[in-house]
Amino acid sequence: xxxxxxxxxxxxxxxxxxxxxxxxxxxxxxxxxxxxxxxxxxxxxxxxxxxxxxxxxxxxxxxxxxxxxxxxxxxxxxxxxxxxxxxxxxxxxxxxxxxxxxxxxxxxxxxxxxxxxxxxxxxxxxxxxxxxxxxxxxxxxxxxxxxxxxxxxxxxxxxxxxxxxxxxxxxxxxxxxxxxxxxxxxxxxxxxxxxxxxxxxxxxxxxxxxxxxxxxxxxxxxxxxxxxxxxxxxxxxxxxxxxxxxxxxxxxxxxxxxxxxxxxxxxxxxxxxxxxxxxxxxxxxxxxxxxxxxxxxxxxxxxxxxxxxxxxxxxxxxxxxxxxxxxxxxxxxxxxxxxxxxxxxxxxxxxxx
Amino acid sequence: xxxxxxxxxxxxxxxxxxxxxxxxxxxxxxxxxxxxxxxxxxxxxxxxxxxxxxxxxxxxxxxxxxxxxxxxxxxxxxxxxxxxxxxxxxxxxxxxxxxxxxxxxxxxxxxxxxxxxxxxxxxxxxxxxxxxxxxxxxxxxxxxxxxxxxxxxxxxxxxxxxxxxxxxxxxxxxxxxxxxxxxxxxxxxxxxxxxxxxxxxxxxxxxxxxxxxxxxxxxxxxxxxxxxxxxxxxxxxxxxxxxxxxxxxxxxxxxxxxxxxxxxxxxxxxxxxxxxxxxxxxxxxxxxxxxxxxxxxxxxxxxxxxxxxxxxxxxxxxxxxxxxxxxxxxxxxxxxxxxxxxxxxxxxxxxxx
DNA sequence: CGAATTCATCGAATCGATTCGATGAACGAA
DNA sequence: TTCGTTCATCGAATCGATTCGATGAATTCG
Numbered sequence: 103x104x105x106x107x108x109x110x111x112x113x114x115x116x117x118x119x120x121x122x123x124x125x126x127x128x129x130x131x132x133x134x135x136x137x138x139x140x141x142x143x144x145x146x147x148x149x150x151x152x153x154x155x156x157x158x159x160x161x162x163x164x165x166x167x168x169x170x171x172x173x174x175x176x177x178x179x180x181x182x183x184x185x186x187x188x189x190x191x192x193x194x195x196x197x198x199x200x201x202x203x204x205x206x207x208x209x210x211x212x213x214x215x216x217x218x219x220x221x222x223x224x225x226x227x228x229x230x231x232x233x234x235x236x237x238x239x240x241x242x243x244x245x246x247x248x249x250x251x252x253x254x255x256x257x258x259x260x261x262x263x264x265x266x267x268x269x270x271x272x273x274x275x276x277x278x279x280x281x282x283x284x285x286x287x288x289x290x291x292x293x294x295x296x297x298x299x300x301x302x303x304x305x306x307x308x309x310x311x312x313x314x315x316x317x318x319x320x321x322x323x324x325x326x327x328x329x330x331x332x333x334x335x336x337x338x339x340x341x342x343x344x345x346x347x348x349x350x351x352x353x354x355x356x357x358x359x360x361x362x363x364x365x366x367x368x369x370x371x372x373x374x375x376x377x378x379x380x381x382x383x384x385x386x387x388x389x390x391x392x393x394x395x396x397x398x399x400x401x402x403x404x405x406x407x408x409x410x411x412x413x414x415x416x417x418x419x420x421x422x423x424x425x426x427x428x429x430x431x432x433x434x435x436x437x438x439x440x441x442x443x444x445x446x447x448x449x450x451x452x453x454x455x
Numbered sequence: 456x457x458x459x460x461x462x463x464x465x466x467x468x469x470x471x472x473x474x475x476x477x478x479x480x481x482x483x484x485x486x487x488x489x490x491x492x493x494x495x496x497x498x499x500x501x502x503x504x505x506x507x508x509x510x511x512x513x514x515x516x517x518x519x520x521x522x523x524x525x526x527x528x529x530x531x532x533x534x535x536x537x538x539x540x541x542x543x544x545x546x547x548x549x550x551x552x553x554x555x556x557x558x559x560x561x562x563x564x565x566x567x568x569x570x571x572x573x574x575x576x577x578x579x580x581x582x583x584x585x586x587x588x589x590x591x592x593x594x595x596x597x598x599x600x601x602x603x604x605x606x607x608x609x610x611x612x613x614x615x616x617x618x619x620x621x622x623x624x625x626x627x628x629x630x631x632x633x634x635x636x637x638x639x640x641x642x643x644x645x646x647x648x649x650x651x652x653x654x655x656x657x658x659x660x661x662x663x664x665x666x667x668x669x670x671x672x673x674x675x676x677x678x679x680x681x682x683x684x685x686x687x688x689x690x691x692x693x694x695x696x697x698x699x700x701x702x703x704x705x706x707x708x709x710x711x712x713x714x715x716x717x718x719x720x721x722x723x724x725x726x727x728x729x730x731x732x733x734x735x736x737x738x739x740x741x742x743x744x745x746x747x748x749x750x751x752x753x754x755x756x757x758x759x760x761x762x763x764x765x766x767x768x769x770x771x772x773x774x775x776x777x778x779x780x781x782x783x784x785x786x787x788x789x790x791x792x793x794x795x796x797x798x799x800x801x802x803x804x805x806x807x808x
Numbered sequence: 809c810g811a812a813t814t815c816a817t818c819g820a821a822t823c824g825a826t827t828c829g830a831t832g833a834a835c836g837a838a
Numbered sequence: 839t840t841c842g843t844t845c846a847t848c849g850a851a852t853c854g855a856t857t858c859g860a861t862g863a864a865t866t867c868g
Contacts, residue, residue, distance in 0.1 A: 468847075468848085469847065469848045469849070470848095470849095471847075471848065471849075471850095472846085472847060472848075475846095475847085481846085481847090482845075482846070483846070483847085484845090484846060484847090487846080487847080506853090508853090509852090509853045509854065509855090510852070510853050511853085512853075
């Protein structure tokens with residue numbers, strides 16, 4: 103492999119000159135620049151990342167901490183991983199994957215060995231031990247999802263607004279008896295952010311609409327879920343719409359609906375909140391997708407901003423040059439609550455029976 | 456951050472001594488070792504990866520090239536990414552994610568900047584431009600999936616055996632009229648390995664069983680697929696089993712079956728070949744899963760072996776100490792064709808009608 | 809024409825860990 | 839006592855790129 107010295111020799115200049123040509127940080131005569139460029143092309147030279155890093159203590163790498171619930175794998179996490187990587191590349195960063203069960207230990211290892219400049223944490227939970235490590239090491243990071251305590255930049259879908267929007271739109275389509283299938287019981291018990299906020303959204307929307315909204319909590323056991331659902335659909339007068347936040351068992355759920363003799367959307371409108379693997383091929387239902395690309399872009403940006411923010415703890419003054427100086431405190435640029443949007447076909451009206 | 460020099464000072468020794476304590480490559484007195492270890496603990500010292508890499512030109516990082524079909528994301532790829540990363544960690548390697556559309560360019564960049572020691576390529580296709588780059592740079596690599604031309608180590612499920620096994624087992628369960636839904640037309644036209652080999656397997660199994668096997672090619676368009684399927688199920692006497700290799704549209708497929716008035720498995724046994732996201736919750740069908748963990752372990756191992764193999768192009772003499780010397784040539788240890796296995800419930804017998 | 813500037817480029821130090829030969833102390837043998 | 843080993847540790851060179859003065863040539867100005 104060619105080094106900067108080889109290039110310098112071939113071009114008949116000093117290594118430092120080659121470096122200046124590459125970085126543009128000093129003026130170089132056109133002749134020299136051409137000679138150096140030619141030598142670079144002929145030798146196929148590319149600077150060694152390790153040497154750069156050693157000198158600058160910048161790796162241009164982000165560590166991406168993937169959540170690991172043993173024996174479980176959520177397809178959406180893979181999507182986030184890929185989208186975050188794409189976004190990071192857009193800023194000149196590569197991504198190192200952290201999948202160890204002991205995420206805290208792995209983060210410590212990566213941070214202390216200087217393998218990355220910052221971390222992106224996926225699916226953060228309350229009292230997440232990884233956050234502790236980040237603080238202890240003063241390692242820059244950003245979170246996908248949030249809990250209100252973490253003093254770190256984060257981005258998240260506004261689940262409260264998302265569920266509220268789904269219910270409002272369903273009511274606006276004419277439905278008067280709506281069932282909201284929330285997150286699973288164990289998620290609510292664990293007070294997961296999306297679960298709690300989803301319920302809040304349902305409550306809020308219920309208060310401001312004329313429709314009657316029945317809240318039903320989901321269950322990880324397909325049998326239990328099916329049972330609850332059939333029961334909820336059997337009440338009379340029958341509900342005409344089902345807003346679903348727990349999508350994991352959607353195929354089972356649709357199966358249960360269909361075996362109850364109900365056609366979608368003729369007899370029952372089904373509206374989804376959240377995301378599923380494309381493979382499910384469920385593109386025919388009205389829904390609020392999890393804006394994976396948008397969130398990934400935001401979190402990559404936040405993590406990278408956190409690097410230059412460094413010890414002063416605030417993001418670098420990016421675009422906005424002059425905000426109103428003495429006005430109210432500006433929204434914290436480190437928190438990106440993403441606004442939900444409807445996707446897919448329009449919500450069908452209720453059966454005119 | 457503490458450096459080896461800080462540790463040395465605190466312990467009252469030379470930096471080289473600290474290094475020897477860490478590596479164990481020279482004998483160190485017990486007293487010195489303890490003093491050094493104490494200094495390391497107190498300072499929370501961890502060697503800088505970049506300095507190590509610069510000296511040794513070893514990164515202990517694998518580059519994982521994820522396939523990118525624009526606008527498409529297959530959940531199974533994320534699983535592979537995670538499992539490969541786990542396997543690599545087991546050997547002391549981290550994983551750098553490569554997701555760029557221009558996979559060849561990205562690999563070139565990563566290889567030439569010395570960010571990784573080897574690459575793992577997922578979902579390799581014929582005449583894959585990435586392979587060209589690897590050869591050009593002499594960069595060690597291993598492949599997930601294969602095409603017969605690539606002169607690189609690879610691992611893959613034996614799709615031919617997998618489909619053959621599925622059909623044989625279905626026949627063994629008593630079915631006499633079986634429909635095999637192969638890969639989608641466009642995949643067969645592109646001569647994708649799994650598609651072609653699946654068909655071969657179906658042909659082979661057909662020849663050696665008494666059952667009548669009708670081969671039906673799938674289609675990426677759900678409508679077309681549904682049409683074909685209904686047609687195939689409408690022939691009389693009716694087929695009693697459906698072996699499916701194209702799982703992408705499985706929910707649609709099951710929908711079509713159910714809307715044809717057929718219950719699974721009472722009226723029609725459905726047997727799957729390949730893998731789906733867990734979210735589908737389709738654990739109730741007999742199937743041959745893609746052995747993701749096994750393949751990931753194998754490919755990580757192959758890639759790492761390829762590093763030490765280096766320029767001589769052969770894997771290091773790993774476990775096997777003495778093979779029969781003058782016997783027939785041993786199976787190429789660089790190719791791991793993985794044997795299929797049935798999973799899930801037993802295949803139901805055909806309806807006794 | 810000589811002094812003052814500007815300009816392009818060079819040389820050397822630096823980042824942090826590893827590794828080889830050198831060094832000196834301790835010990836055994838003659 | 840003296841020479842030859844052995845043993846533990848030290849010092850210096852090295853990996854490759856960056857960056858800050860230093861240097862000398864070219865240019866400008868009085």
